[in-house]
Amino acid sequence: MGSLKAIVKHPDELYPMIKLKIASKHAEKQIPPEPHWAFCYSMLLKVSRSFAFVIQQLDVELRNAVCIFYLVLRALDTVEDDTSIPSDVKVPILEAFHRHIYDVKWHFACGTKEYKVLMDELHHVVTAFLELGRGYQEAIEEITKRMGAGMAKFILKEVETVDEYNEYCHYVAGLVGLGLSKLFYASKLENLAPDTLSNSMGLFLQKTNIIRDYLEDINEIPKSRMFWPREIWSKYANTLEDLKHEENSVKAVQCLNDMVTNALLHVEDCLKYMSALREPSIFRFCAIPQIMAIGTLALCYNNITVFRGVVKMRRGLTAKVMDGTKTMADVYGSFFDFSCLLKSKVEKSDPNATKTLSRIEAIQKSCVESGLLNKRRSYMLTSQPRCNSALIIAVFVLLAVIVAFLKKKMP
Structure with missing residues (x-):
């Protein structure tokens, strides 16, 4: 009912919502037939639906590389986030993770829900990684190595200062921006050198997530680590x-x-980069x-x-x-x-x-x-309804029926 009220209040958003729904269903049907690639793209949909939507629009070769890059880092992040793993076990895994992505036999059980599935079936991701071009592999390996080392460093310390906050966000997100620039360059579709602008792209997204997720993180059981810097919150x-x-x-x-x-x-850095x-x-x-x-x-x-x-x-x-x-x-x-x-x-x-x-x-x-x-x-600007609310609801219902029909008929 909440969605219906939002549409009545913002009727100009109805058509984009229908288009997005159709595009999402289409993306789900574009999963490759090979078992390892099918697993990767299916898992991508489960761990980040919004990311899966934008990645589907990339050129096929680059799309595969970005998909694997994301899943490798998601697996690395799963190890970091699992509070049940003792630090003396976790740190060596984080530091060596860049080598594990070359070994289809390596396995480490951790995480929950879809992240546990990702770790249990990581050999599919490794198999797909080994099929990427060498330029893509080198970029993914380098960023995974640097990120793992950075995560290991902050496993053993809290984020006290704003400088440490920036450093942590660099390791977990700024490096993602740098890595993506490397993948864009390897694809020959862009000629951007990874630099501070790439880093800022990652920091802006990461800081937004850290701010938005305060309540979820502070209430997590077992207790999640928090990354709001003491230098700010202690005031x-x-x-x-x-x-x-x-x-x-x-x-x-x-x-x-x-x-x-x-x-x-x-x-401002993000605007310059884009x-x-x-x-x-x-x-x-x-x-x-x-x-x-x-x-x-x-x-x-x-x-x-x-x-x-x-x-x-x-x-x-x-x-x-x-x-x-x-x-x-x-x-x-x-x-x-x-x-x-x-x-x-x-x-x-x-x-x-x-x-x-x-x-x-x-x-x-x-x-x-x-x-x-x-x-x-x-x-x-808040859009104002320009037509009768009952008519808007009728159109919404009609389009919902169309979407349901397309779900059945779309190849």
Whole structure:
């Protein structure tokens, strides 16, 4: 019923939602026939449906390399995240993981649900990895080695300072950005040298996830490790867990805003990186997650719900972003719109208001100076229903029937 209300309120999101549903069903039917590749793409759908959608649009050779890159790092991350593994066992595995991806016989049981399946059947991923071109293999091996070493380092220490926060995010996400740039280069579809811009692409996404997932992570049993830096949260609470308690709501929101302001530091680098991309499918692959990140931060900012429940972009708006992101004009437009939403939520009483506004203005300046805002699509403005609600519901039901029919008939 909630989805129906959202569609009545935002009717312009209905058509993109239908298109996204059809595209997702089509992607599910494009799984390769070979057992090891079938496992990889099926697993990709289970561990990251949104990532699977954007990866399906890549050139076949690059698509395979990115799929395996993602699953290898997902497996590495599963080892890091499993709190039941003693540190003296976990650290050597993380440090040697880059060698295990060449060994179809290597096995280590850990994780839960679909991640346990991934680890139990990792030989399928290794088999697929061994079929990739040498340039792709070398890039994946190098990043896996560096990431494993970085994860091992932070297994034994907490994130105390902002510098350590940046370092940790570099190991677990900045290196992903660097690795993807290497894969793009190996495909000969892009000629970008991996640099600080690649790193910022990863940091922006990772910091957004860390902010958004506060409540899920703090409530996890067994207790999950938290990566909000003490240098930030200690200004507002005695312990990080204190932020979820109602009596600390004012300080919790101030801390949240401080974290969002820190994440905004990376936006200008991200815009520069995306503006240099030339291959349309790679551009969309990179741009859609970045727009989702700035949209999520705009929703999280000054929002106590981060400490009470789930904050995320509504499904229709997500579909609209996925369907409407085709050019750099769309990217500048969406970043400008979401930064306007964020700016409208800044309160003068917030201790970081001046710093936050300064970063928002820098982002908006980059968007304006691009000269492309006159071509932008608006994602921030609330769309108003232009037709009778009953008619909208009738159309929604009709399109749902069409989707059901296509699911049965689509080859």
